[in-house]
Amino acid sequence: MSAKVLKHAKIYTGDQVIEDGYIRFDKQVLAVGPVFEYKAEADDEIQNVQGTTIIPGFIDVHAHGGYGYDAMDGDPDQIDTMATKMMRNEGVTTLFATTMTQSNDNIAHAMKGVKAAAAKNPIIKGVHLEGPFISPVYKGAQPEQYIKDPNVKLLGEWNELSGGLVKLITYAPEDPGSAAFENYCIANGIVPSVGHSNATREQLLNSKATHVTHLYNAQREFKHRQPGVTGHAMLEDNMHAELICDGFHIVPDMIRLAFDQKGADRIELVTDSMRSKGMPEGESELGGQKVFVKDKQARLADGTLAGSVLQFIDAFKNIQSFTGCSMYEAVLMSSVNQAEEFHLDHKGILEVGRDADMNLIDQDMNLKATYSYGNENHPE
Known part of the structure; x- marks a missing residue:
């Protein structure tokens, strides 16, 4: 051959x-x-x-959609097409299809759809469940009516429907039921990620979270008397931190601060992209909510950022522009770190x-x- x-x-x-x-x-x-x-x-x-x-090809562990499609639609052909377009246009060769806070049935439907899409498209290597076990205080663009307490039984059902593809889950560790939930995650190869959370540093020191979803965004902020989620992620060497490097979710100076504090081996670039990525500007949708895309930003009617329209190749360029990091370091943040954290041994x-x-x-x-x-x- x-x-x-x-x-x-x-x-x-x-x-x-x-x-x-x-x-x-x-x-x-x-x-x-x-x-x-x-x-x-x-x-x-x-x-x-x-x-x-x-x-190396990029690994995006947090992307909801793009090119008119969304993982929550649960359509295997559309999810397959979405992943292929991310590969062709952005350089993403490994994808964790990402869900959001929705009804139990809608999430179950998405799990089945991703499983079927992954059977056709080997780029899809996992599911990132973003919610519904989050805090309403920092819900961001997640619909509050579907938020619920951590539930091992539900997570187990969804993981089974996905064919065991759930690799990452965003949850709020301050919830009293989190300990058993975290234990289930670790026993089943699911990385627990703090996000959309109002947790204090003290609560996080007692949690088993080793990842933070979109650092700075939708979480208890870094303050001088309470480090919060952001401060905890900055301080702990075992915490892997996602960064959305579009220049809107985080201003470049704060990206540079995170880079200076965490270093290139604990940051993972993500897009957190939604269905409008790669599409003309205008009205779109996220979890049944109207989204308006203008000037490369996706926002709800009240102005809340609703995911991004960031392409991964631009995140790769931006991290170098915003921080002055080397291309070697950008490669760590776009591929190597993700492969190591999620035991993607061939990636x-x-x-x-x-x-x-x-x-x-x-x-x-x-x-x-x-x-x-x-x-x-x-x-x-």
Whole structure:
């Protein structure tokens, strides 16, 4: 079987930088290193990509929708199409389809839909349940009428309907029933993430949350007498912090503060995108609520931010622009950290035996091609 070879690119593998490199692959990486080490095989399909950079494919663990579709619609074909468009247009090669606070039946329907979509589309590697076990104080754009206390039985039912795809759950740890809920999550490989929460630092020190959903947004704020959710996430080394780097959810200075405090190995870029991403501006929908998209911002009628229309390639550019971090560090925050935290053992790093998931970008960091399991795709 022939293999593809990309030569003369600068390659960020996720653990090293190769200035003039090559990568040989089929569905998986077969070899990667400096060009002078390349030994041609008879059937190799060789492409000179000089002037470009190769980085691992992006991993988005928090994306509700885009391109007119939403995971909550529960339509397998639409979720499949949504994931494929995120891959082609943004470089996302691994996706956690994200739900929101809704009725039990609607969430159950979404779980079935994501399971069926994942059976067709291997990009979909998990579900992020955002709610409904959250605090009404920091509900953000989540509909309050469906908020409920943590419920192990419900979570178990939803996880079973998804085919065991629930990998991340956003909840409010201050609820008295959280301890048993957290234990269930950990026993079943689900990362507990504090978000949409009014928890104090003291409550969080007694919780088992190791992840924070969209740092700064929809959570008890960082204050001088109470660090809150944001302060706790900043202070604890075991906390992985999501950042929405669109410049609206968090101003660039506060992104830089988070980067300076947490470092590149504990931050994970996410889009938190909704169905209007990649669509014309105007009226849209989120969880049965009207959303208005204007100037690259999605807001409810009362002005509350309602997810984003951020594309992941732009988050990758923005984190470098906002913080001055290196591309090596941006790769950690867009791929490597997610793969490590969620035990995605074949993702995140370009090394022999891992999936050939990678992005080819030009000198302006524009996406030229995305390879998913070795298959070449281009922005639409």
